[in-house]
Structures are given as C-alpha cells and as structure tokens.
Amino acid sequence: MDEQELRATLRTSLERHAAEADVTAPVADRARGEVRRRRRTRWSVVGAAAAVALAVGGAAVATGGDDPAQGPSTVDEGSADVTPTSTDEWRTEYWGGVAVDVPADWGYGGAPFDDGTACYPEAMIGPDGRRLRTSGDRGWVGRPIGATDVCALVPNAWEPSAPYAWLGAGVEPGTYEYDNGYVQETIEVEGVTVTVGTTDAGLRSRILATARGGEPTRCQHTYPGVPEATTGFFDSGDDGPPYAWVCAYRVVESPNIVEDGTFRLSYAAKVAPEAAADALAAQDAAPVQQVDCDYQPHEFVVLATGVPGDTYTRTVYETGCAGGTVHLVGGAKEMVAAGVKPWAHNGIPAVVYGPTGGRGAMIDSFIGPQG
Incomplete structure (x- = not known):
C-alpha cells in the first residue's frame, strides 16, 4: 500500500x-x-x-x-x-x-x-x-x-x-x-x-x-527528474572552506502546487565535510549495482560537496527496489549503511522513506516500512 x-x-x-x-x-x-x-x-x-x-x-x-x-x-x-x-x-x-x-x-x-x-x-x-x-x-x-x-x-x-x-x-x-x-x-x-x-x-x-x-544553499530547489551524478569546477574564483549539504527531494502534494512530477526540496542541512567524505568513500568501495528496476521514483537525496573556487561533486542516493542505488560519477553502486549513516540524521529519519525492504543496518536512518 x-x-x-x-x-x-x-x-x-x-x-x-x-x-x-x-x-x-x-x-x-x-x-x-x-x-x-x-x-x-x-x-x-x-x-x-x-x-x-x-x-x-x-x-x-x-x-x-x-x-x-x-x-x-x-x-x-x-x-x-x-x-x-x-x-x-x-x-x-x-x-x-x-x-x-x-x-x-x-x-x-x-x-x-x-x-x-x-x-x-x-x-x-x-x-x-x-x-x-x-x-x-x-x-x-x-x-x-x-x-x-x-x-x-x-x-x-x-x-x-x-x-x-x-x-x-x-x-x-x-x-x-x-x-x-x-x-x-x-x-x-x-x-x-x-x-x-x-x-x-x-x-x-x-x-x-x-x-x-530564495534562501541560498548548495541545494537546488527543484529537479524535473532524478539528476545525474556530476563533478566540475566552479566558474567563480571565490575561495572558501569545504562544504557538504544533504538535500532531500520528493514529488510533493502541497497547496498551490500542481502535481506535475517535479521533485521539490523537502529537507536541507549542512553536514560535516569529513562525515560526507567518509560516506562517499564507503559508497565508492560498495559493490556495483547490477539491478535495473522498472519503477517510478518518488524521492531521492543529493549529497552536495565541494570547495568554493575549486571542485564540486553531486552524488545522488536514489531509493527504490533492490535496497537503493547510489549514483557516483564513476557509476552506480549499492547503497550501504556506511555510505548513509554519516549524513542520515537530524530530520532525515522523518522526511526520507529510504530503500524499500529496509536493509536492516539502515532502518533507523530513514522512515522505513510502516504498519
């Protein structure tokens, strides 16, 4: 249901x-x-x-x-x-x-x-x-x-x-x-x-x-669909300290918003850059995701990291069948607990459903199954 x-x-x-x-x-x-x-x-x-x-x-x-x-x-x-x-x-x-x-x-x-x-x-x-x-x-x-x-x-x-x-x-x-x-x-x-x-x-x-x-964050306000993982260089020469943001998106029902399949920001928070680096390292070492699921996604999470004046990276955590998929620049990997727990705290367990089927070690990181 x-x-x-x-x-x-x-x-x-x-x-x-x-x-x-x-x-x-x-x-x-x-x-x-x-x-x-x-x-x-x-x-x-x-x-x-x-x-x-x-x-x-x-x-x-x-x-x-x-x-x-x-x-x-x-x-x-x-x-x-x-x-x-x-x-x-x-x-x-x-x-x-x-x-x-x-x-x-x-x-x-x-x-x-x-x-x-x-x-x-x-x-x-x-x-x-x-x-x-x-x-x-x-x-x-x-x-x-x-x-x-x-x-x-x-x-x-x-x-x-x-x-x-x-x-x-x-x-x-x-x-x-x-x-x-x-x-x-x-x-x-x-x-x-x-x-x-x-x-x-x-x-x-x-x-x-x-x-x-119009609050400026490292989280884009909307996406027309699940985005691709990307990396690149800042056009601006402004320098700054390393940053990491966790950005959750979902297709929402809300007053004055037409249900058009657009993913809108449902939650955003800063993450310690060191914690984000640990998560990305764990996901990079995870098994390659082999399952290609035919389903309509309703949510995803972006881990946005970078150093102003230097490089930035967008990693996409897509929940759904087979326990979830993490889209890295180098390819898709299985979602693993060590790649989630460093950022899945504060409001995430009340906002993001997480992988279908739970995958035990991550159950407290998301809303999880109900009933």
Whole structure:
C-alpha cells in the first residue's frame, strides 16, 4: 500500500468512526478528555486500517548546544525524554524554495496533507535524528509526509499539546484558535504555506517573521527528474572552506502546487565535510549495482560537496527496489549503511522513506516500512 492509499484508507476509517460517535455534550467532553489521555500516553491506532502502529522506541535525547552538522550526540539511556524550553539557539528548516527558523531543540513530526490527515502530529524524531520514546511538550517541525501510519484529522479530531511549525501543510492562510489556548497562524511565502501554532504570541510572531524565499544553499530547489551524478569546477574564483549539504527531494502534494512530477526540496542541512567524505568513500568501495528496476521514483537525496573556487561533486542516493542505488560519477553502486549513516540524521529519519525492504543496518536512518 503506497502513501496515498494508506492516507485514503485511514481517512475513511476516521470519518466513519466520527459519524458513529455520540456527540451530545457529556460524551463530547469525555471524548476530548480521552484524546488528551491518549496523547499523553502515546498515539493509539485509529481504525482497523491502522491496526499496527509504528514502533517509535529509542533513547532520550539531550540536545544541549550540539552542532547539527556533527550528527547524533550522547544520550542518557536511563532518563525520561528531555523537554527543552530554551529558544536561545535556532536552526533553519527548508521546504521547496522557502526557509524558516525554529528553536534548535524542536524535533520532527508530521503535518496535514490537503485532506487534513496528519501522520503524525507531534514530535516523533528528536533534533539529532533519534526516535523519541515520548514527545512530552517538545515542539516540532512538520511536513506533509506520512512518517507513520498513526494519523489524525486536523483540526477536527486533534488538539495540540506542544508548539509546532508546519511547512507546506494543507492549511489555508489565516488564524485558527483551539479550545486549549493554542493559536495557529498560517501565512503564504512564494506559494508555500508556513504555519505556526503556540500559546506564546511572541514566539509565533518571531518564527513567522523569519519565513523567507530564495534562501541560498548548495541545494537546488527543484529537479524535473532524478539528476545525474556530476563533478566540475566552479566558474567563480571565490575561495572558501569545504562544504557538504544533504538535500532531500520528493514529488510533493502541497497547496498551490500542481502535481506535475517535479521533485521539490523537502529537507536541507549542512553536514560535516569529513562525515560526507567518509560516506562517499564507503559508497565508492560498495559493490556495483547490477539491478535495473522498472519503477517510478518518488524521492531521492543529493549529497552536495565541494570547495568554493575549486571542485564540486553531486552524488545522488536514489531509493527504490533492490535496497537503493547510489549514483557516483564513476557509476552506480549499492547503497550501504556506511555510505548513509554519516549524513542520515537530524530530520532525515522523518522526511526520507529510504530503500524499500529496509536493509536492516539502515532502518533507523530513514522512515522505513510502516504498519
């Protein structure tokens, strides 16, 4: 079952259960209390179509002031999940040609598609890419990507319990007020919706004020198809330090975007150049990819590396059948864990599905199979 079929089945089940419910005042009050209780303990599976929830076990994350480009930091295995409150440190999140700044200790979760289905509307991945045991009151950044088969209809059968920012969500510009005091505001930047929900008007305004288009990165905003691996020399003579960026792309459904098969940037982040070099070395040593699969790709990842004033390289990680293919300048290689783990952290496990079939050693690096 693909992502669209899964969402359609879940939505039908959710609507059926909503229609069957007794909506008299005492029952509605009890239902709201039950929703809050379930959210505190963990999202439950809604409807027979989602009878098996994705296990999101993992260790608690202590983010502190870690550099996101360095990958996962130390984890206190014996403590509960940390609930950060500081907004002194910020990071930039990308969707298409739009960028927005959010508190660096926020995690990653889901956001509503155009039909209002969100899978999963709370933090399920920590800021370093580790799966959270509980989300607590941790804020999160959501994209309209089905990161799990545990879904909710937003806002009909959902109420926030932590602040959030949504990029490209199926939400009309404007303001929505929840009964529990959260206020959700949506604006549009270059055809992309940016939504922030909080009880703190100052924080909401501060985040929305950072939303902008045309952010210069080493990640191209769109591709008409899966690109070829390339290497070359910079035309400009400007010198600079070595860089590495991980750039994820997918065919997306988003407000004001016509489904035309174009791949749009779904995530971008800096990677330590040394980590990127390790990944490329591992892929160069991997077996040659022999399988030619007949399938329609829906996502890929570009590892962009280079030295300004000197050379640049574009390596393409294409997920799909046979465990994934990595397109190097010298040819196609099998995707291997050592070629993925150096860059597949932070938001990647909540944004990229990864190779079909998993290939065990990489399962925590991507969303992976659901259900």
